[in-house]
Amino acid sequence: MAVTTMIGARIHRREDPRLVSGEGRYVDDFTRPGTVFLSVVRSPFAHALIKSIDVSQATKAPGVVAVYTHKDFAKVLSGTMPVTPSFVAEKKQIPPRFPIAEKEVVYQGEPVAVVLAETKYQASDASNLIDVEYEQLPAVMDLDKALEAKSPKVHSGAPDNLGWDLTYIPDDAAVMKEADVVIKARILQQRLAPTSMETRGVLAEYSKPDGTLTVWMSSQSPHFVRLFLGGAMGIPENRLRVISPDVGGGFGAKISPYSEDWLVPAAAKLSGRPVKWIESRTESLLTTTHGRGQVFEVEAGAKKDGTLVFIKATQYLDIGAYMGTFAAFQACACLLAGGAYNWKHVAARTVGVLTNKVPTDPYRGAGRPEATHLCERAIDLLAGELKMDPAELRRKNFITTFPHTNHFGLVFDSGAYEKAMDMAMGIAGYEKLRQEQEEGRKKGKYLGIGMSSWIEICGFGPSAATAPATGGIALVESAQVRVFPTGSVAVYVGTHSHGQGHDTTFPQIVADTLGVPYDSIELRHGDTAEGPAFGYGTYGSRSLAVGGMAVHKASKKVVDKARKLAAHLFEAAEEDVVFDQGQFYVKGSPDKRKAFGEVAFASYGAGLPEGMEQGLEAVAYYDPSNFVWPFGTHIAVVEVDAETGHVDLKRYIAVDDCGNIINPMIVDGQIHGGVAQGISQALYEEIIYDDESGQMRTGTFTDYLVPSANEFPVFELGRTITPSPTNELGVKGIGEAGTIASSVAVINAICDALSPLGIKHVDMPASPDRLWKQIQQARGASSNGKEARK
């Protein structure tokens, strides 16, 4: 690999001046002549039968162009919404999902009818005139209750509410008996709303004469939408164009296709008019897939000397009313339950449970924050039982030899876990903090130090592992590099940047590989009409480790062709031509050079070597041999006010290792955002439904607490670099790392702070209300002499 100056350069994101000055172009900025606006009539109930729908008043309302219900959409849409079920082999039940309800609604917010009108206000007003007669049915909202035999069924007539039940590894009772101490915990991962700044939105234009459909959509994976939507509408991929322009965040919730992604294009076909729908914030909280929504039963055991023996995790995952396209993926929490440690035995089981709520699907980290949380909580609980320092217990049990094959057959490519922990402890001043804690406790201060030594699997993914899991589609990645006659370069990729800075980092890779100026390279993505035939989108922190490698591979193909041409121009043998930072020369004659641009120009001219075609461009698909395995240690320092339950997050230290770095500034930015999201889960965010009525109680930002920068301390970052042996760039992903690591670091710190009260575990969000009650209970118990109070 040519090493020059751009890979590793801490340069500003080139997309930012455009995005922060209002020049970004999001779905709502696009319009087509004659566009009508769509409003969705949604079920107000969590579970009900639709007895009748009267649209007569709405049809007569001002500006209304059409009103459509299930029977209309059934004429232009076939099949059901896509699901990747094969990930969970022992699947029990995948309720078929049509994008709009026909006879039964199974979650609040499910589409029942749509109105098309000349303005969005007319569409919204008219949707209130649609009279739907419902017969309310009992809803089941609670995960535990849903599993009871006598509970109402989420779908009428269904045998039970079980989505899946899969034991990956059963108990090994003989090994489990070897443990001297055993801890048990029930850990809640509350439902979260992935609240990107830009809500979802779709604009669709159908041309009847030529049978083409163009869709503008806020999506992380436009090619997948084209594949699935084309199937549903019977439109071949060469007549269907999906454009994801600037996307204001996705956080995993814009991977899977949604009802509206089908209804808007279908309405465009039915009405013969371009149709636009932009999701409101309340619709977003109610109907965009939620994240997490899980309960873990965890058991772990260790020897007296701190040697870890076993960890057992049972995951109960609240699927919601239908299975999200990638819902089963969240079961990967089980595969990483052992974390960064050597355990003699790991047992894991995942149970997917249907409830009358909006489906859950991947949200930043998807399975890996949950795995880190359960494992790192178990480590701290064991350390408490063993009366060992949590850092010491970690150090004693870290995996140290690589590649390492875990209990599930996954191969960790490289790591240096202790090094990252040592650096984090150094930055934190760990020993001093422990002393301060000791002294503070004497004065009644509840200071806590929490650690999270995280690992993750990302860079999805190798075809051998992903094709069986997705039902046949291998998650590889594509790129096309085009060099124009005067030397400027356009790069087309199948990944989609919606905040991750690809416009900057991918050209950094190309600049070094081709040896051309960074400013001469443009990145294009998000339009299925451009670039390679298929792209696999952005999620699972895969864009660099897979997509960046495709870019690198395509660039190298271009260099190979240019080298052949340079040899011809030099009248030398190809193997004698040296390519050095954008210049070609013949071995032994370094003074006589041809710049890459000269060769590019020549490639469009006459007199090429025999058999060589004009032009200088290449397409590459990259299929990695393995996933990549970043890691690190985060440390949170908190003080809990025992009188109010308020948590003051005093410091946050994050040491992460994502292999070689393309752009340190962008990596830091990704860590900042990710850490903020994880802390927010630990302290603030929670989607709440009323168990009785099935109504969501957090339908606005007044009830659903999203923090601002003011709620966070300045993050103290450190970095170790352990290159990945999996790819030539030596890179690993970083887009989810902060979220994966941080929630449990904060919770471990709170538990540490409250340990003098005998509190061993707190659930998320650790809101003042929840903590105050727990503190009151603990104090009550201690005044009854049941718990020790220091």
Ligand code: MCN
């Ligand atoms: N990078 C780097 N060197 C590394 C690793 C990464 O320079 N060793 C750079 C990459 O080149 C890229 C960025 O860091 O510019 C993130 O790369 P990567 O880790 O490959 O992650 P992805 O680009 O695939 O992003 C996906 C990830 C996920 S899964 C979610 S969810 C998420 C996230 O990124 N959603 C985001 N970060 C987000 N950031 C914003 N602003 N908005 C979202 O919706």
